Amino acid sequence: MSQTPPAPTSLTTAPPADAGTPLPTAAAAVRGVGLRKTYGKGDAQVHALDGVDVAFARGHFTAIMGASGSGKSTLLHLLAGLDSASAGQVYLGDTELTSLGDDALTELRRKRVGFVFQSFNLLPMFTAEQNILLPLELAGTKVTPEIREWFDLLVTTLGLKPRLTHRPSELSGGQQQRVAIARALLTRPDVIFADEPTGNLDSRSGAEVLEFLRTSVREFGQTVVMVTHDAQAAAYADRAVLVADGRIAGDVANPTPDVVQAELDRLRTVSLANPASTPSHGIEAR
Numbered sequence: 223m224s225q226t227p228p229a230p231t232s233l234t235t236a237p238p239a240d241a242g243t244p245l246p247t248a249a250a251a252v253r254g255v256g257l258r259k260t261y262g263k264g265d266a267q268v269h270a271l272d273g274v275d276v277a278f279a280r281g282h283f284t285a286i287m288g289a290s291g292s293g294k295s296t297l298l299h300l301l302a303g304l305d306s307a308s309a310g311q312v313y314l315g316d317t318e319l320t321s322l323g324d325d326a327l328t329e330l331r332r333k334r335v336g337f338v339f340q341s342f343n344l345l346p347m348f349t350a351e352q353n354i355l356l357p358l359e360l361a362g363t364k365v366t367p368e369i370r371e372w373f374d375l376l377v378t379t380l381g382l383k384p385r386l387t388h389r390p391s392e393l394s395g396g397q398q399q400r401v402a403i404a405r406a407l408l409t410r411p412d413v414i415f416a417d418e419p420t421g422n423l424d425s426r427s428g429a430e431v432l433e434f435l436r437t438s439v440r441e442f443g444q445t446v447v448m449v450t451h452d453a454q455a456a457a458y459a460d461r462a463v464l465v466a467d468g469r470i471a472g473d474v475a476n477p478t479p480d481v482v483q484a485e486l487d488r489l490r491t492v493s494l495a496n497p498a499s500t501p502s503h504g505i506e507a508r
């Protein structure tokens with residue numbers, strides 16, 4: 223599938239987080255406020271996130287980018303309620319995640335959040351259809367005619383109709399990831415979080431998956447937040463947020479591969495010129 227990065231392009235570099243990143247707005251689908259995440263103790267301590275304020279607008283597709291070890295996955299996991307912050311808050315709409323108990327958090331993840339992982343995470347003994355319907359099964363929700371209609375639209379849009387009775391081992395990587403996307407979309411979650419969703423795919427299947435994620439935003443009003451290290455993949459998004467050394471280091475509207483790559487190169491150069499600013503993270507271009 224050919225890629226048509228959106229135009230026009232504009233580039234704005236966010237100020238350093240401690241200089242006062244614009245405060246998140248109420249219209250945000252998800253936002254993090256003063257997020258910190260520290261692993262380990264003493265000399266082994268790593269500040270994976272070091273004061274992140276960031277907001278993701280509803281109905282937008284945002285890519286989170288940065289060098290290896292910059293904190294992208296940590297940020298995604300905190301925003302998705304998969305891990306807890308050392309300090310700061312995450313808001314999914316008006317719901318503050320750190321105030322929730324385990325049961326409420328599990329329910330929120332099941333009903334209001336969708337996940338797409340690099341490794342697909344499908345259950346091997348179930349068919350494509352059963353995998354897609356699994357979130358409803360787990361929530362004890364009956365498949366109503368409305369849900370069946372939505373299911374039909376999703377599997378048609380994703381080109382999965384002829385594959386519904388197949389098990390994951392009988393599907394290509396791209397088809398498996400499309401099943402994972404249908405599963406994530408089925409409950410119409412507030413946000414879909416995707417962590418390197420094209421990491422295990424060839425470029426053609428990867429382009430198809432990115433196209434479907436973009437379609438889910440454009441046609442279904444979905445909010446998607448995707449971690450990627452691939453500038454080509456980021457060009458499918460409406461916005462690229464750049465992370466370096468656990469902080470927000472850039473913000474690109476309507477990203478193109480060239481602009482995103484230039485930003486990544488700039489961050490790498492800054493980091494190499496000032497290694498003292500990166501005591502806990504090796505920076506590698508990816």
Ligand SMILES: Nc1ncnc2c1ncn2[C@@H]1O[C@H](COP(=O)(O)OP(=O)(O)OP(=O)(O)O)[C@@H](O)[C@H]1O
Nearest residue numbers: 261268270289290291292293294295296297502503
């Ligand atoms: N469970 C953990 N224990 C200790 N350190 C961790 C843990 N998870 C992440 N880190 C460290 O936190 C930092 C940020 O990691 P993170 O996985 O968020 O980076 P990333 O940008 O997603 O990297 P990559 O692109 O390589 O996946 C890294 O220095 C990493 O080594």
